[in-house]
Amino acid sequence: MTTRRERKRLHTRRRLYEAAVQLFEEQGYDATTMDEIAELADTARATAYNYFPRKSSFLDEWMHRRREQVSVDLDAQGGESQPIGALLRSYLDELARINLTQERLTRTLLPAWVRAGGPIDDAPALADVMTRYIRLGQQRGEVREDCDAERAGHLIRNAYLGNLYLWLRDDDSTRLDLLNAVHESVDIVLRGLAPR
Numbered sequence: 001m002t003t004r005r006e007r008k009r010l011h012t013r014r015r016l017y018e019a020a021v022q023l024f025e026e027q028g029y030d031a032t033t034m035d036e037i038a039e040l041a042d043t044a045r046a047t048a049y050n051y052f053p054r055k056s057s058f059l060d061e062w063m064h065r066r067r068e069q070v071s072v073d074l075d076a077q078g079g080e081s082q083p084i085g086a087l088l089r090s091y092l093d094e095l096a097r098i099n100l101t102q103e104r105l106t107r108t109l110l111p112a113w114v115r116a117g118g119p120i121d122d123a124p125a126l127a128d129v130m131t132r133y134i135r136l137g138q139q140r141g142e143v144r145e146d147c148d149a150e151r152a153g154h155l156i157r158n159a160y161l162g163n164l165y166l167w168l169r170d171d172d173s174t175r176l177d178l179l180n181a182v183h184e185s186v187d188i189v190l191r192g193l194a195p196r
Contacts, residue, residue: 013051015041017065020058025105029055029112056116062109063118067125070094084137085190091129092160092182099164100178110168119161127157134193143193152193159185 002010019040023032034055038048052058073094080087099106113119131153137143143152163181170176 012041012043012047016043016048016051017058017061020052020055021062021105024058024108024112029059029108056112059109059113059116059118063113063125066095066098067129069098080133080136084133084140084142085186087133087136088130088156088186088190089183091133092156092186093179095160096164096178096182099167107168110164114165126160127154130154130156137193141195144195147193152189156186156189159189 016037020032020037023036023040032055034048034052035045037052037055037058038045041048052061070091074087074090077090082090099110127150131150134143134147134149134152134156138145138147138149143149160182163176163178163185166181167176167178
């Protein structure tokens with residue numbers, strides 16, 4: 001059970017995050033200041049910096065919350081009991097759906113995340129999940145034992161991000177079908193991972 005103090009800290013953190021996301025969506029990431037975020041969240045500037053030491057910390061939280069949501073959604077679909085191919089597709093599908101559902105926010109924050117070094121700093125997070133699934137597939141005999149699970153995990157992660165960047169770049173008339181592109185990429189990798 002959480003204490004009153006812990007609940008208050010979580011509430012303040014949530015208010016700051018929600019204020020930041022609202023301002024980022026309304027006026028853009030670069031145009032938003034920490035002072036504006038603190039003001040909208042009705043907290044002191046120092047409090048905002050205590051919870052989020054840099055503005056880019058909100059981007060880290062944004063990514064973390066998306067992955068948490070994917071995990072919750074995946075558990076509702078049977079979690080890791082699915083065959084590995086279905087599990088990888090389900091995980092990446094859920095991520096893609098969040099991006100599509102929150103398209104305006106994604107189009108605002110993804111470039112900021114890239115500029116802040118997110119793809120490099122965050123490399124282990126998504127790749128680690130994919131690597132864990134590949135290793136699970138190896139244990140089950142669904143994935144070749146001689147493949148490097150970590151390299152395969154990074155390959156899937158990079159394919160996902162590559163498709164996301166292409167989707168972000170395209171305008172409405174040439175928009176990449178993100179879900180289909182993710183499926184095709186996973187299928188290509190899975191064919192190479194399939195037991196011989």
